[in-house]
Amino acid sequence: MSRARVLLADDHKIITEGLRVLLEPEFELVGTVEDGRELLARAGELSPDVIVVDISMPSLNGIDAVRQLKEAGSEAKVVFLTMHDDVMYANRAFEAGASGFVLKHSVPSELVTAIGEVLEGKTYISASIAGDLMEFYRSGKHKKQSPLSELSSRQREVLQLLAEGKSAKEVGKILHISVRTVEFHKYGIMKELGIETSAELTQFAIRHGIISV
Numbered sequence: 001m002s003r004a005r006v007l008l009a010d011d012h013k014i015i016t017e018g019l020r021v022l023l024e025p026e027f028e029l030v031g032t033v034e035d036g037r038e039l040l041a042r043a044g045e046l047s048p049d050v051i052v053v054d055i056s057m058p059s060l061n062g063i064d065a066v067r068q069l070k071e072a073g074s075e076a077k078v079v080f081l082t083m084h085d086d087v088m089y090a091n092r093a094f095e096a097g098a099s100g101f102v103l104k105h106s107v108p109s110e111l112v113t114a115i116g117e118v119l120e121g122k123t124y125i126s127a128s129i130a131g132d133l134m135e136f137y138r139s140g141k142h143k144k145q146s147p148l149s150e151l152s153s154r155q156r157e158v159l160q161l162l163a164e165g166k167s168a169k170e171v172g173k174i175l176h177i178s179v180r181t182v183e184f185h186k187y188g189i190m191k192e193l194g195i196e197t198s199a200e201l202t203q204f205a206i207r208h209g210i211i212s213v
Contacts, residue, residue: 004119007048008032009039009065010081011057015104019052019081022108027115036060037174043069048076050115055082055089056212058164059174063089063096063209064156070097077118081111084209085129087136092146100124148208150192156210158185162198163205 006027008016016032023029030046033039037059043051051069053062066078079100080093090101099118102111103126114124125133148156154175161171168182175182186201195201205211 003028004049004115005030005047006115007039007043007046007051007076009034009036009051009053009057009062011035011054015054018108019111022111023052023115026112034058036062036065039065040068043074043076050077050079050118052079052081052111052115055080055084055093055209058211059161060157061160061210063092064153064160066093066098067096068153077115079111079114079118079124087129087133088146089209090125090129090133091136092148094123101129102126103128146208147193147204148210151189155185155189155192158182159189159201159205160210162186163202163211165202 004027006023006029008019008029008031010016010019010032011034020029030048031042033042035058039051039053040060051066053066055062057065062080069076077100078098079102080098081102081104082089083104085103093101100114100123102114102124106126106128110126117124151159157175158171161174166174168179168186171182172179190196190201193204195204
């Protein structure tokens with residue numbers, strides 16, 4: 001019986017090396033990527049059964065990358081492995097198409113368990129956040145729109161790249177759009193979010209886990 005194929009997405013090499021040691025006895029590791037854009041590029045060619053992905057990654061965060069993969073028809077199961085223990089992140093992860101949500105401070109074996117569960121078509125959530133997430137859903141808080149939901153996929157891409165300190169020219173080159181289009185998106189983002197300065201834009205991105213510091 002062939003082993004399940006797993007793709008790792010995390011920008012910290014020490015993390016991916018540790019995960020490799022943990023997972024290789026159980027699964028076939030088909031590759032590692034360091035940012036969301038590389039994940040989009042490699043997922044199709046590597047055809048993983050499961051993608052283990054962090055939320056905070058450069059260039060394109062894990063949640064938006066997974067959302068784009070799912071919109072493109074990817075059938076890979078997704079398990080988020082993250083330090084973000086706020087239920088808002090878990091909610092956004094599942095909305096994007098995740099099947100599992102594991103906290104990095106959990107015992108290592110929990111990730112192996114989570115991968116096994118999602119391969120069986122189940123949903124897995126770290127026990128330390130599961131209760132809070134269930135209460136979050138019961139209270140109806142998940143129905144309240146996040147400010148991020150008001151932005152288009154392209155606007156969120158532009159927001160992250162600008163918040164990382166890239167110039168409009170650099171953003172345009174990465175996204176294959178004109179500088180004028182980047183500036184148009186920036187204006188739309190700031191208007192939608194009620195933000196007036198680039199510093200506030202960066203603070204918003206940090207606060208919502210789009211970038212990390």
